[in-house]
Amino acid sequence: MSTTPNHTPDTASRTVTSTTADWDNPLRDARDRRLPRIAGPSGLVIFGVTGDLSRKKLMPAVYDLANRGLLPPGFSLVGFARRDWEDEDFAQIVHDAVREHARTPFREEVWQQLAEGMRFVPGDFDDDTAFKQLKTAVEELDASRGTGGNFAFYLSVPPKFFPKVVEQLKKHGLAKAPEGSWRRAVIEKPFGHDLASAQELNAVVHDVFDPDQVFRIDHYLGKETVQNILALRFANTMFEPIWNRSFVDHIQITMAEDIGIGGRAGYYDGIGAARDVIQNHLLQLMALTAMEEPASFDAASLLTEKLKVLKAVKLPEDLGKHTVRGQYAGAWQGGEKVLGYLEEDGIDPASTTNTYAAVKLEVDNRRWAGVPFYLRTGKRLGRRVTEIAVVFQRAPHSPFDSTATEELGQNAIVIRVQPDEGVTVRFGSKVPGTSMEIRDVTMDFAYGESFTESSPEAYERLILDVLLGDANLFPRHQEVEESWKILDPIEGYWATHGRPARYASGSWGPEEADEMLARDGRSWRRP
Template structure:
């Protein structure tokens, strides 16, 4: 198979017969990507492999350079090579890797070391002159939020934050603070160095194809939108379950917990896409406008002692093997109150969604790994008593991971005499229909290089999400210890009571 040059070819054209909602977006210009913390876990496991995959597919812009900045960067090339072999989606190709390494440059230094940033500025200028580039730089802050201020300040001192020509973009990873005040303080730090349009907040869930297909299914298919309201939808469940624990992550996870880690960002973003109104266009500004509107109308439903639950996994079994409880994990104190399971009830005060509860749950060391959105429609309220009793609830399920796809659960007559209705599933697996989709970071890094901010949350979205979650965190802070649930189960019993009060139940894990 003929392979295009991994570093000079641009993005592919549309396939014949493809229906496109909105525009594909701009073509990536020649630029340099600087990763601060290139030897950290995120860069090694996600960022560098994603860049390799982009190179392998010929989707890096001409004149691309990757600059790695870290205290131990000088001898990291073998480490990066191993990370690509282990974590990239595409098979390792020595020729692609060799070509890419000609564009990888390493700066050794600490974030508070001014001479290192002077060397960085000099290197970027040299690369611009060498390749005839206009001075386009992406700064990826793969560092703890506590280092944002230092890095942004150093970039400002050497004049890298404001372009005399070209453009500047800065990419930041969650957590975007630990509550609303700290989030605003963090945004203030970024705003001192970069204009709002230059800030790209990564939420890797938004790079997943199933998540993006929520909008396609809703607005490119006429059959769903007339039913997408409180007259036809009974409730919505959003679940992110993991069967792994937090082994080795005590330094990050203790004191953060499940609600801050994934509900405030990933799961509220999923809620916004499910519930938002149709945007006037499928560009970044139009989609962000509708997400902000729906999040501003979103609130916790109470009383919180009945509508929320939190838990912490205890000892249990995973894949037939015993596993420890959270407080037996290395680095966690025995009196830790950090929750590894969180469930809550959300309401949306709009005409479309008034009265429809959104149930959100997430947890670690649960029975299996899955992320899904399940929209449960109201069962028929007409017909004979026998027909109503036999009716089943139709459920539309977006499977985000691990087997991404869409399912529609309906009732069908069982073969034989009598009208015996049985739930059946109509499903579509993305992998069986489409070519393999880019990995989330691959897609998002490509979007940053192109300047397409559609899949990146805006500041207002982040702040509304903290406004929603903060009262729950404040309630839990005075509510004693989390409930304990055995590892390998579906979570604490208190979570079941959230739905059972209304005659509903969680979808099985």
């Protein structure tokens, strides 16, 4: 097992050729603006390197990190897949992915240095010979590139292959680090499909890797605006005093997509929106929004406070009235005729998989008792947007004449996670003129306008954190299991209560979702 504490960022080997000025580097060490967070000697092995995630996100992120000067000169990248490729073929695949998807300019000198450390191992996950070749490749890179025995194994593969891959890593001695080195496992979601499967998966992985060696990727936690939730709340005295049940009426957390399932039928059918998004992304956003101030921003302190929130979540007594699931139907969207979910290629016409899910939850503690949290997600909705809206109670007394305003709105703080990252504050203001007429207005903070640094892509931040051993932005197995405890009863109820409601593509979901909030005298925001 690892002998290097995973909660301590590695600081070795800071000799690196930087192509980006330190002060213009969004991934620099926040504790010292002059000092970038640079990974020490290390390498990354990607299983499933031929998939879309690897091609569009992982390989470009590795290049961007190298281009920013945040990887050591000897950094190495190993691909493992069922392809009859040589090292040169793999390097060409990475080259093409970088050219198409990297966010930083292509620099030949950076590419050449990175390409020298690329290796490819062909084989299946149950192929002992292939894993022996992988071990040989890792040992050769230790000798030739100075990776120091430090390797992260990125499992960019379907969850059903997780047990086999980690078993093979253990069998062939790859999971055990040489003295003074580290080995880490990176796992993509979904982390199981219910509580029982998540616990089983965690047991299998932890039999091979210590919990501190396992990094579960939730790419939303790598987004700057998600991390800004903590800064907004705890670095400003104006928000925290009103961030509670005495002032907040309710909170809405939305992740909407304007696209359908695309070619993901094999993955999506049987999983659905609630398991794919609410169990991880939205419950994580809810935990960050609702948690108490941590003692520090290290992984252990953040875990403690997020777990308190997840353990305090209370489901509604009537799941029929306060949860909704839906499936998108064919319609005209954006000037184009689109198929309904049941007409998509590869989807069973009798499928009950939800493409829309909305739930009402409460956090049963002193800060939030009685404040509803409305979570919703869906595909083929009105537009692509992810946001957290903290909606405040109405003023207890209004001295304004009822004719001066149609209806004084509710103040709100809206954290926009994507696509227009920033924060909006909504409040009432006097309309210019001789009468006291009030109208809701907004003040906007936009990342792109306020900072000259570009926000790093989420996978850049997360891959770098893996190499540094910084687990702050990675859900631990306790959070995963608590999240399934919240969702499992809802999924169980849906499984025995008919079919999902239908909603038109391009709309904001089924009518039943609007009725769910109307019962509480509220309505959904239109982002």
